[in-house]
Amino acid sequence: MAAHWFGARLVERRAQTATGRTLVLDIPGWPGHLPGQHVDVRLTADDGYQAVRSYSLAAPTDGERVELGVQAVRDGEVSPYLADVLPTGARVELRGPLGQWFVWRTGQSGPVLLVAGGSGVVPVTAMLRAHRAARSDSAFSLLYSVRDPDEIWYREELAAPDDRLDVRVLYTRRAPRGEVRPPGRIAAADLGPAQAGPGTVYVCGPTGFVESVADLLVGLGRPAADIRTERFG
Amino acid sequence: MAQDTGRPSGTHQDGNRLAGPLSEILRAEPTTAWWRCPDCGRSGPLAELHVYGPEPGLTARCPACSRVALRMVPEEGHLWLSLGGATGAFRFRTA
Numbered sequence: 001m002a003a004h005w006f007g008a009r010l011v012e013r014r015a016q017t018a019t020g021r022t023l024v025l026d027i028p029g030w031p032g033h034l035p036g037q038h039v040d041v042r043l044t045a046d047d048g049y050q051a052v053r054s055y056s057l058a059a060p061t062d063g064e065r066v067e068l069g070v071q072a073v074r075d076g077e078v079s080p081y082l083a084d085v086l087p088t089g090a091r092v093e094l095r096g097p098l099g100q101w102f103v104w105r106t107g108q109s110g111p112v113l114l115v116a117g118g119s120g121v122v123p124v125t126a127m128l129r130a131h132r133a134a135r136s137d138s139a140f141s142l143l144y145s146v147r148d149p150d151e152i153w154y155r156e157e158l159a160a161p162d163d164r165l166d167v168r169v170l171y172t173r174r175a176p177r178g179e180v181r182p183p184g185r186i187a188a189a190d191l192g193p194a195q196a197g198p199g200t201v202y203v204c205g206p207t208g209f210v211e212s213v214a215d216l217l218v219g220l221g222r223p224a225a226d227i228r229t230e231r232f233g
Numbered sequence: 234m235a236q237d238t239g240r241p242s243g244t245h246q247d248g249n250r251l252a253g254p255l256s257e258i259l260r261a262e263p264t265t266a267w268w269r270c271p272d273c274g275r276s277g278p279l280a281e282l283h284v285y286g287p288e289p290g291l292t293a294r295c296p297a298c299s300r301v302a303l304r305m306v307p308e309e310g311h312l313w314l315s316l317g318g319a320t321g322a323f324r325f326r327t328a
Contacts (some may be wrong), residue, residue: 040253050309054250098252101264101280207244229281233246 005042006030008012008094010086011065016153019072020119023085024065025094032061033097035104035130036123036230039068042093043078051126053072053116054232056123057097058128069122070152102230103201106130111139114159115191115213117205118146121153123230124202128165138199145186145209148174188216200226207231216218248282248293253306257316257327271317273298 012024038056059067062135072083086092104112104127114124119146131140138189147151158167170190171183181190191213201222203213210231218224248264255263264280275297282293282302293302301318307327315322 038249038252050255052307054253095253095256098256099249099264099280100262101278111275207246229247230249231245231247233244 004091005095008066008092009095010088010090010092013088016069016155017151020151020153021066021070021072023070023082025068025092027064027066027094030064030066030071031097032067034100035060035126036102037097037099037126038092038123039066039096039098041068041078041082042095043081044093044125051078052095054098055082056126057229058122058125058129060126060133069125091150102204102228104130104200104202106134108134108200109138112141112199113201114140114142114146115186115201115203116142116211117186117189117213118151119153120203120205120209120230120232121206123204125154125157127202132162132165133203137163139166140164141168143168143170145170145172145205147172149176154229171181187215188218191216191220196224198227202228202230204230205232207233234309245283245285245286245294248279250291251279251291251305252267253283254305254312257312258325259308265319268302269293270298270300272300 001003006027006029008025010023011026014022016022033157037117038054040052041052042050042052044050055070057066057215058069063121070079072080102123113125116124124142128140128142146169152169171179172185173183175183201217203210214227214229217227238280244271252264262312266276266279267276268279272297272316275295281296285292290306292304294300295302304315306313311328312325313322314325
């Protein structure tokens with residue numbers, strides 16, 4: 001795919017959660033991307049030291065403007081800097097678009113189940129945004145596992161009524177008042193109703209979450225070939 | 234896609250993570266490349282291999298039996314790549 005490093009400029013930063021950020025960057029010459037793809041971001045220190053990290057694109061192609069989701073990792077080398085220090089207007093290098101396995105294509109038919117843990121919601125949000133923009137007829141469902149209500153990314157957007165997108169938030173530690181499901185990790189009962197029928201499942205999140213969801217899905221009879229996964233360690 | 238510790242974390246990522254470095258030396262899309270494990274017979278796309286650090290070294294292993302599928306070390310201007318876990322590596326020029 002002949003990767004290409006682009007010069008990019010940070011134009012906007014928005015807080016999603018206490019440690020999750022949306023970064024909007026301008027990338028002259030950006031060729032566009034598929035929902036679900038990611039980029040590698042390269043930072044170079046004054047002494048020449050370089051660090052490269054991967055971040056998912058949160059929105060479908062929009063000219064030369066891209067939106068990344070960055071979760072600041074405690075003691076991380078790159079993410080706390082990107083999340084809170086890199087000034088607006090600053091330049092970074094960016095390689096992409098990357099990966100054609102964990103992608104949803106607008107012309108793709110069949111229902112889609114998105115299962116996200118924490119900031120794993122970022123690439124699947126690009127998919128559901130593309131689905132909405134394309135007025136696709138495919139049924140889309142999102143199961144979104146978060147620690148507590150403060151950890152929800154894209155809160156208003158996901159709460160907005162949409163008759164072609166079914167969103168269900170699963171709380172692992174603390175649920176909001178009125179939530180019937182007791183807080184706890186995702187289980188077969190959570191996946192049972194949503195996973196019935198054919199179609200593709202996209203699972204993204206921390207490695208333990210992804211492994212556990214994939215195992216649950218296979219245990220429920222979902223063919224492994226229908227499951228696409230992305231782990232972020 | 235957000236691991237950011239730069240050191241062993243005891244866990245792994247997956248082959249999606251290799252898209253960037255491999256795209257420096259391949260014209261074809263890397264993550265959809267099909268792979269079959271010569272030890273246990275499991276097959277699937279490169280995206281599903283389990284990838285271990287610590288960076289900059291990356292080792293991709295069979296998700297079922299841990300057999301090494303490839304090892305790589307990206308460095309400035311070069312990518313070192315060893316296939317199948319054997320000794321010896323190719324050094325590709327990337328810049």
